Amino acid sequence: MKRPFIFILLLSFSVVVVSVLSSLLFYDDSDSSNNTPILNIKNKVINEVNYDTVDLDAPTISIYNVDENKIEKMNMEEYLYGVLASEMPSTFNEEALKSQAIAARTYVIYKKENNIKSGHRNAVVCTNSAHCQAYTSYEKLKKTKGEDWIKNDYVKIKKAVDDTKGQILTYDDKAILPLYFSTSSGKTENSKDVFSTQYPYLVSVDSPYEKKAPKYITTYSIEKSKFINYIKNVYPSLNISLNELDKKMYIKSRTEGGSVKTIKIGNISISGINMRKIFNLNSANFTINYNKNEIKFTVKGYGHGVGMSQWGAEGMSQKGYKYYDILFHYYKDTKIKDLY
Structure with a gap:
């Protein structure tokens, strides 16, 4: 060998390249500091994705206000401000809040597409959290939570809804039933084991990042x-x-x-x-x-265990996952569609 130095240099370079490529190909999201289980997200989106492809006015929907016993007409996105403020802690990361906003919006569209109005007096949804989704009006939020909360947390919630305007989750191009709950036990449940009906997107998945949840x-x-x-x-x-x-x-x-x-x-x-x-x-x-x-x-855990764990979504967001990663993990083989 006439030039051993060059050969050794090239060999060293090859080893480094192979090592780097291997780390990229077999990268996972495990937390080696505390042995947190690895989330197997095969379709994790590496680059930022813009799902905002349509720019239309939000629809007006009819809502049965249970507390006031009347049907109200409301802009969809304004309704979602009140839902998000009621269904998820405002202290959560913005990516978790965005995932909840899309789940809440999808729920309304699912009701509309399937013409489900039972118990709503012909409204699309009601404000009874035991039947549909929790909702609190801006006036009541201001009264119960105070001006400081409105100036800070409400702005954060509004932004999560606005940043995902019109976006819903679909399976076979139809809105899914986006069930969600507070806290899992480390895994979510198959829908058939809880509600007797198996939806292809509501299957059991790992949810390891929520052990700090108050009701874990x-x-x-x-x-x-x-x-x-x-x-x-x-x-x-x-x-x-x-x-x-x-x-x-x-x-x-x-x-x-x-x-x-x-x-x-x-x-x-x-x-x-x-x-x-x-x-x-x-x-x-x-x-x-x-x-x-x-x-x-x-x-x-806390809740029925099917679909998206809210504390699991928060845990994923703290690990750097985006809202679409969260949604695609908890609702299998779904897609995001921008309606307006």
Whole structure:
């Protein structure tokens, strides 16, 4: 070899190039400092994307105001200001707020496209959070939260809505049912395991960045005798004694997302969802422990667990994900469409 120095130099350069390319090709979003699980987002958007492709006036929609018992006509985007202010903490990152704004807008369009007006007195949506989405008027926000909140947080919320004006999530070019909830247990749920219907975009996914959520883990304790009485009020055929409870109550199965699917109590079986309802637990993902006189539920997550976790969206945004990354992660194989 006549020029060993040049050969070594070229060899070193090749090793560096291969190393750099490998790191780019196999890059992941794991947090090595705390062993946070890796989010497997295959379609993560590397470059900024502008989904604002249409510039039309926002539509006017009819809203049934439950508190005032009347139907109101309102600009869609102004309505969304009140929804976002009510459904997600204003302290959240702007990317999380944008993802919530699009989910809320998509929900309205889904209702319109499917002509779902049950309980709305022919309005598109209502202001009952248990039935549709929470909503608070500007006047009430100003009264309850104060001028400082309006000058700072409301401006932030308004910007998240304005920056995503007209954008909705679609599957097969139709608005999806964009279910969302507060906090997952580390994974979301398949819609079929909670609502009996499987939507192709509402499937179980990892949601690892929300352990700091205030209701990530909660506990609930109840005396054994009261526990049996509560169950018997709903299931009168229950046959179990106080002394048998420890041995004859156990979790039979769980969902892919980790929630209790079926729990056996003496001679009956109960769904985890019904157990959650009976004892007003934060979620159906729980474990059970016993002491001499009490039963203790340790509960993970808060909400039904299907679709987008709001605290999970916040966690993703703090890791640098954009609103479209968040939405595409929680709602599989969907697309963003700009309507106006």
